[in-house]
Amino acid sequence: MNTDNTQAQMRKGILEYCILAVLSRNSCYAIDIINELKKAQVIVVEGTLYPLLTRQKNAGLLSYRWEESPQGPPRKYYELTEEGKKYLVELDSAWEELVTSVNQIRGR
Amino acid sequence: MKVTISINLGGYAFNIDDDAYEYLQGYLKSLESEFEGEESASEIISDIEGRLAELFRQKLSSYKQVITMADVKDTVSVLGTPEAISGNEKGEKIPHSSRRIYRDPDSRLLGGVCAGLAAWFNMNMWIMRFIFILLACGGGFGVLIYAVLWILLPEAKTTAQKIEMRGEPVTIENIKESVKSEFNKVKHTMNL
Numbered sequence: 001m002n003t004d005n006t007q008a009q010m011r012k013g014i015l016e017y018c019i020l021a022v023l024s025r026n027s028c029y030a031i032d033i034i035n036e037l038k039k040a041q042v043i044v045v046e047g048t049l050y051p052l053l054t055r056q057k058n059a060g061l062l063s064y065r066w067e068e069s070p071q072g073p074p075r076k077y078y079e080l081t082e083e084g085k086k087y088l089v090e091l092d093s094a095w096e097e098l099v100t101s102v103n104q105i106r107g108r
Numbered sequence: 109m110k111v112t113i114s115i116n117l118g119g120y121a122f123n124i125d126d127d128a129y130e131y132l133q134g135y136l137k138s139l140e141s142e143f144e145g146e147e148s149a150s151e152i153i154s155d156i157e158g159r160l161a162e163l164f165r166q167k168l169s170s171y172k173q174v175i176t177m178a179d180v181k182d183t184v185s186v187l188g189t190p191e192a193i194s195g196n197e198k199g200e201k202i203p204h205s206s207r208r209i210y211r212d213p214d215s216r217l218l219g220g221v222c223a224g225l226a227a228w229f230n231m232n233m234w235i236m237r238f239i240f241i242l243l244a245c246g247g248g249f250g251v252l253i254y255a256v257l258w259i260l261l262p263e264a265k266t267t268a269q270k271i272e273m274r275g276e277p278v279t280i281e282n283i284k285e286s287v288k289s290e291f292n293k294v295k296h297t298m299n300l
Contacts, residue, residue: 031162
C-alpha cells in the first residue's frame with residue numbers, strides 16, 4: 001500500500017467540506033480559499049479548487065458575484081447560499097461522527 | 109534573441125516567448141480534453157486561465173516584461189497537472205481519450221478518409237487507398253463507402269484529436285511534440 005495515495009484520497013474526501021467551511025466564515029475570492037487550504041495543507045496544487053467550486057455552484061451550494069478589483073479585470077467573489085449553509089450543518093455533524101468513530105477505534 | 113507572441117489571458121495582455129507559448133497552449137489543450145464532456149468545462153477553464161494570468165503578472169516587473177518558459181513551467185507546477193486538477197489521477201483514463209477514427213486532414217488526398225482509416229488500422233495509407241480504388245473499380249462500391257465515411261467520420265481538427273487518431277495517450281508531452289512538429293512543418297513550407 002502506498003501511504004501517499006491513501007493520504008491523497010483522504011484529503012480529496014474532505015476537500016469539498018473544507019471549501020464550504022472556509023466560505024461559512026466569510027465570503028471571499030477563490031485565491032483566499034486557496035491560501036486557507038494551502039495553509040492547512042489540505043490542497044497541494046491550486047488547480048484542484050476550480051472544478052470543485054464550479055460543481056458546488058452548479059449544485060446550488062454557493063454563488064458568486066463579480067467584484068471589481070483595483071488592478072485588472074473583475075474577479076469572482078464567492079459566498080454560501082442558504083442551501084449551502086444547511087448542507088454544511090449536515091456535513092459538520094457527519095464529520096463529528098467520523099471523528100468520534102475513528103477515535104473510538106484508535107482508542108482501543 | 110527570441111520571438112515573442114502577444115496573448116490575451118484572462119483579460120490581461122502578455123508578451124510570451126514562442127516556446128513558452130507552445131508549452132502553455134499544450135497545457136490548456138490537455139486541460140480542455142481532461143474536462144471534455146463536463147457541463148461547465150468552459151467556466152472551469154476560464155477560471156483557471158484567470159488564475160494563470162494572476163500568477164503570470166507576479167512574474168513580471170518593469171525589468172522583466174516577457175513570460176518565459178521557466179515562468180510557464182513554474183506556474184503550471186503551482187496549478188497542477190490536468191489529471192491532478194480533475195481528480196483523475198492514478199491513470200483512470202476517461203474513455204474519450206482512447207483511440208478513435210477520424211479523417212486525417214494533414215495527409216488527405218480527398219477527404220482524408222483513407223489516411224484516417226490507415227491510422228486506425230496501423231497500416232500504410234497507400235495500401236488503404238489501393239483497397240478503396242480496387243473497390244471503386246469493382247462495381248463502384250468503394251465510391252459509396254468512401255462518401256458515407258466522409259460524411260460520418262469527424263475530421264481530426266485539434267491536436268488532441270490528432271493524437272487520439274494515432275492512438276497515443278493525450279498527455280501534455282504528446283501534445284507538445286505534436287504542436288511542435290506542426291509548427292516546424294509550417295515553418296518549412298513558408299521557407300520554400
